[in-house]
Amino acid sequence: MNAPADLPPELSTAQPSPEGPGPTEHVDIAIIGTGFAGLGMAIRLKQAGLHDFALFEKAASVGGTWRDNHYPGCACDVQSHLYSFSFAPNPNWSRMFSPQPEIRAYLERCTDQFGLRPHLRLNHELRRAAWDDANGTWQLDMADGKRVQARVLVSGMGGLSRPAYPDIPGLARFRGEAFHSQHWNHDYALAGKRVAVIGTGASAIQFVPRIAPQVAHLDLFQRTPPWIMPKPDRKVSAAERWLFGRLPLTQKLMRTGIYWALESRVLGFVVHPKLMTVVARIARRHIKRQIADPALRATVTPDYTIGCKRVLISNDYYPALARANVDVVTHGIDHVEEDAIVMRDGTRRQADCIIFGTGFHATDPIPRGAILGLRGADLLDAWRDGAEAYLGTTVAGFPNLFLVVGPNTGLGHSSMVFMIESQVNYILGALKAMGQQRVQAIDVRPPAQRDYNAGLQRKLAGAVWSEGGCVSWYLDPKTGKNTTLWPGFTWQFRRATARFRMADYEVRALTANAASAANRAIEA
Structure with a gap:
């Protein structure tokens, strides 16, 4: 059998450079991935006046799932006017449900429109991210041997990025x-x-x-x-595109509807x-x-x-x-x-x-050894009873790590871009609070994470995904828990993430090394 062109991460044959570690790049915020999640985070950072960040992408171009999936007929199953950034409407969608090339082109345009090119680090595949408690920073090792040090790590790797292959004899x-x-x-x-x-x-x-x-x-x-x-689905007429371009309120009304x-x-x-x-x-x-x-x-x-x-x-x-x-x-x-x-x-x-056509590793999208938190704990070990996070964004024992499209943020009914923007706004609130209160590192309190997820699972227990009589990729195969979906309206998630509460977190006071980063956050 011919091997796939790109093996799953756990089977990848790429090895660190034989010449040893390269020079270390220092950034305040490291973002992994350049799909809607990574780009959305980067754009909002720039809009908030925070420019000390870099986007690390394993491929040679941006786009995430809309770059990687290019099979015949590939298209979105959410209407284009909603499956796009609220701050970057596109009046020129050709169809109500956009084909893959248009969505990828949209993400490339956003990259240029918001000046993200200087922040891109293409062909930088993350091998390992490890929290250094002594320095209060994340140490990132790339596949080519390059190293990066960052105060804050944002994962925009997404939940549907690792293809799943069936285990069939022969x-x-x-x-x-x-x-x-x-x-x-x-x-x-x-x-x-x-x-x-x-x-x-x-x-x-x-x-x-x-x-x-x-x-x-x-x-x-x-x-x-x-x-x-x-x-x-249908074509969007030339008259409609003209109207959306000349009167943006009309497209906003369609998005709202x-x-x-x-x-x-x-x-x-x-x-x-x-x-x-x-x-x-x-x-x-x-x-x-x-x-x-x-x-x-x-x-x-x-x-x-x-x-x-x-x-x-x-x-x-x-x-x-x-x-x-x-x-x-x-x-x-x-x-x-x-x-x-x-x-x-x-x-x-x-x-x-x-x-x-066997889908993806939705319940374990991050391979073992990729993210190590306090005392070297592997994220997968923290998730041995099923993936969970506080507000789908932070995980106890992993300071200054923010997950965009984390556990229980997936949807079965609407646009993930809406959820992404909600999480991004929450992360911005966290960064601003850290700067104002002169905090270098935050780590969500285990009771806050535990109580939040207990509430989620109570809601999910009576939902159709649990009571409908099927086995789906929404459920963790080991525990049977739904670790994928948000059990409610998206506006409820936005309300839950609207305000960052420092009381939900354990904090570490700011060190002299992080003073300049904090000042930038305070100004924002």
């Missing part, structure tokens, strides 16, 4: 082409090939309709069918899950309208409560499955041979290419 024996959807091989010609797609998640429902007309035959290996709703329409979904997800029966009727009608064959219709109809897994949207997935050259296979995979996938019932499905 995969290493496969002689054809094989790749994950995140590492799409555009140089491999699919035309005329027998293609096996493993997985039926958010990525697969986008790329399967694009490749099905090209291939000789496509076997879609489905373990659990997803619930799929119609996608209310989309926001409240999506917020209404929380009523079914959390407040009253029985309301999801109404949504399920719409989804079943969608299946009936798009698939004529009763057997196939039954195969793709889920048997769990809608919303328990991520609800997907598509207008072309079901028609693709109904094509004569597509089979939906549900018998379960036993093993892989050199040129075929063998099912548990003994049938053999020949394949020239295997494409993994």
